[in-house]
Amino acid sequence: MTTPLHGQMMDVPLAVSSLLAHASRYFGTTEIVSKRVEGDVHRYTYRDCERRAKQLAQALIALGVEAGDRIGTLAWNGYRHLETYYGTTGFGAVCHTINPRLFPEQIAYIVNHADDSYVLFDLTFAPLVDMLAPQCPNVRGWIAMTDEAHRPRMSTDASCYEALLTEMDGQFDWPLIDERSASNLCYTSGTTGNPKGALYSHRSTVLHALGASLPDAMGLSARDSVLPVVPMFHVNAWGIPHGAPLTGAKLVFPGKDLDGKSLYELMEAERVTCSAGVPTVWLGLLNYVREAGVRFSSLERTIIGGSACPPAMLRMFKDDYGVEAIHGWGMTEMSPLGTLARLNWEQMQRSPDKQRRLLEKQGHVIYGVDMKIVGDGGRELPWDGVAFGDLHVRGPWVIDRYFRHDTSPLVDGWFATGDVATIDRDGFMRITDRSKDLIKSGCEWISSIDIENVAVAHPAVAEAACIACAHPKWTERPLLVVVKRPDSDVTQDELRGFYEGKVAKWWIPDDVVFVDELPHTATGKLHKLKLREQFGDYILPSARKVQNCPLTDEVTAGSGSTPVPE
Template structure:
């Protein structure tokens, strides 16, 4: 017997339509790339633009009409090269809502990689913030398939260019705001994101409308990001990186105030926005929160309204979590995900029974990457593919499946799935309560004397020293033990720490054979385009390193 229920497709346009109708006066605030001045009829005050979900919905309709006039249709890829801002938000909804595919480009990649991605995706139009005008000049000659380059600005701020640029605000001004958003197949493509390509050419993950909405719903749940219309959300994670972890969709779903930081992502600039806009929730990679913490410590500033931070992209040093909780009353929650997972795979929210644990025991759970929400399933396997125990001790290759996990890459014929599970490339443990902890990337794990050493654990211990700003552990070839761990350290500005002081952190915290054999100090660690420490570049930089004779 069939149920008698309405059938309505889960489509991206319905999110903004809901926000406009039921949360129409909720604000969207953006720090812009232009200097203060009149812009699209709304005043920019001190470089900050503000309007509402109702305004965004009307402008998205104008943009969808403009795209239709330019011949964009179902399935066409429309690229963005932009910071977190209101125009980028409009593109998210206009492009996907009309049935085309929003393709976000990461400006932190090499120009050659960006051009390769544009060509691989067969992007027809590229929208870009004016701060990337120089980059556009570099890549345009290599992107013959791009029909139009659109500067996301008004005529007054249009940069000089040899390219025949279109002006975003003029495109919108020429069109009506009413647009008949189509009732798309919810399994049709909505957005395209590429991996950072650290091991070869980047690969595209093509998300559906259905997967995007299910991901947004899940993100808002109390045990995931716990978002509501009472929040002011500032996504530091870029909209060009896995769709800002889905926050532009989740915020519209609940009608939360959105605060976009634009290109100013330093600790001081972020703190100013946190305070001015009364931000309650924010999300970003560990290096961002290190910058914010350093600003707070050096300036003596406090956080008035921020109470929750999500950290993802890399393991958060426990010392960072403790400093924010102890000194500023901010809870940092670990999250884990991948481009291939849209990206949410796990988030660390304690269960009721864990709230009764003592402080040290609670913290030991909090430093894990978390547990999966409904819609995601995890398991770990050994070398032969056999599932390992969920005891919090056995470490194996992490596999995942779920409603917002890809089954193959964009344009690829073969699927990477193994018996219906996606191999993440991470090494992890799972405990009986479902909490997962990443111990390493499979390509970064240090193998010494036939045993695995977790580079993440070694890094977290080094970060516990008050004079250490960043640390990375890598395996260096050893004549006796195959590999031995080397810890690479960046000192905090104005602070000093010696090799012996760093190594003194380890006894009693790891087995003796896991303790690094040496410490190297550097001015800065190399990072990938998504903010992670690049172990590949670091190993290349230290290729000439030789162990001390006593090692």
């Protein structure tokens, strides 16, 4: 057997710390601007950020944190959160970003399942930490991400972030790390039952940052001022905290204020050229600029993902404000980027209508992702824009298995996304449905099964089914359809009140409808398809309240239901 001829190149590991080290060395004076929870605006540079990230690494090591230990965060987008991204992974620990919007019991489950050694938190979440601490006995310490002057009064014994850093000198060299070792941990709530963890490696994270920064992906550049509205607890803010240092882009963090006015004023003040977030956020921003009669002076493009973007939003950004709106798709299991809707040279020569139809889809894969659609028996389906099947993906930043799960979810080496899609001859993918009965409210998932389980626990409920109804602001909201027990009675308000304390408030169904019976399949399962057909024209009371929204008709029409009247 012939011995392969190996290349004679340096074997330098792809470490997350190299991204910040690069930014510090070659873009050291580039700004990182943050609206702080404390109420002011903080400014410093990449060079400052690396020094403080090294101080954090020293502080954690002094606390006994070792390589492989998980460090949780409950924090908004800001400079201290960015320091945590690198101050943990830089010496081999794992940065575990936690979604604070989940129900406290879910958060406690995630912290315990991850076995977090320490959890760092913003001031906003001090009351939440007081609730979590008794449920998380293995957490060795809680660290408030503030200074002594703003240290919150809590029942939990919490350390002060700035005090810990002050004790360290920052004279620290990032160690060489095996690029296949774990770097970041994110849990997905896009599943029934308990959340599942996606454990990324240094190699996958750096490759994802490179792929996300390509010109036909996010196109990040040292000429950009980037504002990630997508939270850093949402799949690493789609890779922007890694891609911006890689390219030397200026970073602008919005903190907790994500309303249209706050975002617009920050964009204008910091000359933001690129942003990224979910449709709900952009709806608020567009409504603000329209009502205030203002325009964007610097914004060039925005990436829209997390849920399907209504075509009217894409058009409004482009036609009314000259901003390129880039439709994207991905998953926690994919780190998360998979596709982005950007045209090539040939496609740009087509008519405006044909271009628009392409841009309304979820888009074309970026290098590093391969995808296919399969039908019955795993048969691969043609890319004709008509055939639809289960969407499967693979690539160096796609998970092989979930954290602490023995079995792999892969099918012949491919990850089944749970989405149903078409792919056209141009390679543009369009999501047509979801194979699971999950409800996506804004950028968050709601489990219909969990909603149903709470309902049937009520003594007056015999059977219940939860389905998604179109909503002009949130894209989807839950509708609960209920069969009462004989000789029992319960009102809509009583049943909705029954959810208090059992699920997150935003999980509570918007409306309850009582019926005599629910449709079932031949095997006795709830027939959700028939139920959705039955209530396809149903308009939620909360949807009726949305007024003066020019996107209303198309948001709802885009979701496959009857448009909500203004």
